[in-house]
Structure formats: structure tokens, C-alpha cells
Amino acid sequence: MISIAAVTPVLAACDLLNREPLPPPPPDPLTPLHAATVALAARYDAAIAASPQLAATLTPLRDTHLTHAKALAAVMRPAPPSGSPEPAPSAQTGTVRQAEQAGHQEAVEACLTAPPYRAVLLAEIAAARACHLEVLPRD
Numbered sequence: 001m002i003s004i005a006a007v008t009p010v011l012a013a014c015d016l017l018n019r020e021p022l023p024p025p026p027p028d029p030l031t032p033l034h035a036a037t038v039a040l041a042a043r044y045d046a047a048i049a050a051s052p053q054l055a056a057t058l059t060p061l062r063d064t065h066l067t068h069a070k071a072l073a074a075v076m077r078p079a080p081p082s083g084s085p086e087p088a089p090s091a092q093t094g095t096v097r098q099a100e101q102a103g104h105q106e107a108v109e110a111c112l113t114a115p116p117y118r119a120v121l122l123a124e125i126a127a128a129r130a131c132h133l134e135v136l137p138r139d
Contacts, residue, residue: 028076030118033110034069035080037125040103041065047096054137058096061132068125075118097136104129 028034044062048055073080107129111122 025078028078028080029114030072030076030110031080033106033122033125034072034076036103036106037065037069037072040099041069043096043099047092050092057135057137061135064128064132068128071121072125075121094138097133097138100129100132100136104133 041062044058044065048058048062051058104126107122107126111119111126114122
């Protein structure tokens with residue numbers, strides 16, 4: 001004879017299988033910053049293609065943004081969506097500077113509102129973007 005104690009776990013498991021699926025988790029709060037970082041790297045790619053004479057200056061800045069995107073993705077839960085960024089709308093260094101300024105402000109704001117375990121990474125990104133503004137050529 002089968003005891004109730006032996007059947008109860010099996011019945012409980014059946015109930016778990018019949019439940020509605022859980023909704024997907026909300027996007028990580030860093031999702032917009034990650035997307036903007038990837039887009040900023042794409043903007044640098046366009047500027048490098050349009051002004052090859054600036055490649056020596058712009059390539060390390062672009063590479064820094066790609067590194068930041070990887071670092072952000074490593075701490076995000078759930079992971080950010082993968083895929084290619086939209087092509088950059090403009091390749092002029094003036095628009096790269098504007099995007100860098102906006103990105104710097106976004107990184108500062110993210111740092112100020114982030115939990116402590118993320119604040120150091122975000123502060124490093126904000127500081128790097130401030131340095132980029134000093135290095136970028138002015139149109």
C-alpha cells in the first residue's frame with residue numbers, strides 16, 4: 001500500500017508543472033547605459049571611417065567604450081540583449097563630442113543612483129568619459 005507521505009511530494013510536483021510560467025524578469029537598470037555605451041562605440045567607428053587621420057586618437061577611445069560595455073554586461077542581470085548597434089547617424093567629431101558629453105552625464109547619474117557594488121564601475125566609466133572629452137579634437 002502507498003502511504004500519503006510518499007504521494008504528497010509527487011502531487012506537489014505535478015502542481016508546479018501546471019502553474020503559469022513566471023513573467024520574465026524586468027530589465028536591469030543598467031540596460032540603457034549599456035545600450036548607449038554600445039551606440040557610442042559605433043559612433044566612434046563611424047568617425048574613424050570618415051576621418052582615418054584621427055584613427056590613432058579615436059580608436060583607443062572606442063576600445064574603451066567596448067571594454068565598458070563588456071564590464072557592464074558582466075554585472076547585469078538579466079544580461080543585456082545582444083545584437084549589433086544601429087549605425088551611427090553622424091561621423092563628425094563634433095557629434096561624437098556631444099554624444100560623449102551626454103554619455104558622461106548619463107554615467108554620472110547612473111553612478112549616483114546605483115547600489116554601492118556597482119558604483120565603482122560606474123564612477124570609472126564616468127571618469128573615462130570625462131577624460132575622453134579632453135582628448136577629443138574640437139571641430
